[in-house]
Amino acid sequence: MRAPQAVTTVNSPAKANSITIDNLELTFPNGFVGLKSTSLHVPGGQFCTLLGPSGSGKTTLLRALAGLIAPTQGRIKIGDTDVTALPVQTRNIGFVFQNYALFPHMNVAENIAYPLKLHNWSAADRNARVKEILNLIELPHAGAHTVGQLSGGQQQRVAIGRALAYRPSLLLLDEPMGALDRRLRQQLGADLRDLQQRTGITAVYVTHDQEEAFILSDKIAVMSHGEILQYSTPRELYSHPRSRFVAHFLGEANLIEVESRLGDNVAATAYGPMTFSIPAGLQGKAESLALLVRPEDILFNSARTRDAALSQPLKVEVLRTLFLGSRCLVTVQTPDGKKILVECNKSDVPKAGTDVSITWDRSATVLIDS
Numbered sequence: 001m002r003a004p005q006a007v008t009t010v011n012s013p014a015k016a017n018s019i020t021i022d023n024l025e026l027t028f029p030n031g032f033v034g035l036k037s038t039s040l041h042v043p044g045g046q047f048c049t050l051l052g053p054s055g056s057g058k059t060t061l062l063r064a065l066a067g068l069i070a071p072t073q074g075r076i077k078i079g080d081t082d083v084t085a086l087p088v089q090t091r092n093i094g095f096v097f098q099n100y101a102l103f104p105h106m107n108v109a110e111n112i113a114y115p116l117k118l119h120n121w122s123a124a125d126r127n128a129r130v131k132e133i134l135n136l137i138e139l140p141h142a143g144a145h146t147v148g149q150l151s152g153g154q155q156q157r158v159a160i161g162r163a164l165a166y167r168p169s170l171l172l173l174d175e176p177m178g179a180l181d182r183r184l185r186q187q188l189g190a191d192l193r194d195l196q197q198r199t200g201i202t203a204v205y206v207t208h209d210q211e212e213a214f215i216l217s218d219k220i221a222v223m224s225h226g227e228i229l230q231y232s233t234p235r236e237l238y239s240h241p242r243s244r245f246v247a248h249f250l251g252e253a254n255l256i257e258v259e260s261r262l263g264d265n266v267a268a269t270a271y272g273p274m275t276f277s278i279p280a281g282l283q284g285k286a287e288s289l290a291l292l293v294r295p296e297d298i299l300f301n302s303a304r305t306r307d308a309a310l311s312q313p314l315k316v317e318v319l320r321t322l323f324l325g326s327r328c329l330v331t332v333q334t335p336d337g338k339k340i341l342v343e344c345n346k347s348d349v350p351k352a353g354t355d356v357s358i359t360w361d362r363s364a365t366v367l368i369d370s
């Protein structure tokens with residue numbers, strides 16, 4: 001969305017609210033532990049995404065934040081206010097859910113005005129606000145349209161507009177684009193990010209889609225089995241995942257289990273023709289280390305590296321190649337049977353069945369210990 005000047009102050013929170021979640025635990029009545037000790041801080045005005053596979057606890061954390069379910073232990077603060085014991089309606093939160101459809105019997109303007117009506121806004125104030133919101137979501141002339149006249153993406157924009165109408169202090173979104181196709185998700189994702197930036201609202205967004213999380217987020221909390229495994233910027237998560245799970249969940253990852261230890265003080269570790277020093281902090285964990293190298297960092301038959309991780313290029317056989325449009329993904333196999341993914345330019349794809357060699361920069365190798 002391009003930014004019309006008039007809407008820069010639409011949400012204008014005096015000060016965007018931060019979120020502080022402190023050692024939150026949640027056990028469901030049936031005894032299932034939905035959240036293990038969970039802590040998270042989202043500074044005011046930031047876009048935070050909860051990313052994880054289905055069943056990892058994302059919705060549970062979002063619902064606890066909203067006040068829809070009560071945690072068993074721990075505290076939640078919005079800004080300086082401890083809201084742990086406050087009911088949902090007093091937390092002043094805007095919601096958008098995948099299945100939280102618009103009211104089909106109301107037109108677009110009535111849908112957006114609905115929460116304002118609940119809060120007893122006057123008709124004049126409601127109308128002015130609906131106009132602002134329609135501009136904000138770039139559907140200035142859609143007020144009188146029925147819901148059925150809108151595309152899926154437009155409906156979702158109206159749902160976001162409706163959530164923002166009452167000037168909430170936080171915006172929570174649970175897989176709001178789950179029902180849309182990929183292209184539309186990318187477009188709406190960019191629109192949503194733009195809208196969040198212009199309103200300056202603090203947002204928490206739930207998705208299982210890594211690409212969506214990358215497009216939208218200031219920071220991503222990667223969840224698995226009711227826990228946040230890592231909370232960091234998209235770049236940091238991609239380049240320095242701290243666990244095999246995070247490495248695999250965010251993009252293609254080659255994880256090479258470390259095979260041997262060199263020397264008694266475990267100062268270095270080895271894989272085939274590679275030796276690698278272990279940073280002091282990880283030296284006690286040599287047994288559980290893996291080396292991560294991303295497919296796009298691996299080079300074929302090349303001496304282009306400045307500081308090759310491998311003392312000799314590794315001889316491998318090309319098993320198969322996958323054409324992905326803008327790039328190719330090649331699976332190669334080492335003599336001892338390890339499969340490694342290599343991303344390459346579509347113009348220099350080796351043939352399946354041929355022998356090639358690979359290497360990569362030392363700086364492209366990350367040590368992972370869990």
Ligand SMILES: Nc1ncnc2c1ncn2[C@@H]1O[C@H](COP(=O)(O)OP(=O)(O)O)[C@@H](O)[C@H]1O
Pocket residue numbers: 028029030032034052053054055056057058059060061
């Ligand atoms: N009311 C409930 N009672 C018992 N278990 C629940 C309840 N709600 C969710 N769960 C379980 O908690 C886990 C996390 O669910 P959820 O937060 O919805 O995951 P996600 O949103 O990441 O897909 C799942 O295993 C789910 O079955």
Ligand SMILES: [Mg+2]
Pocket residue numbers: 058059060206
């Ligand atoms: Mg969910």
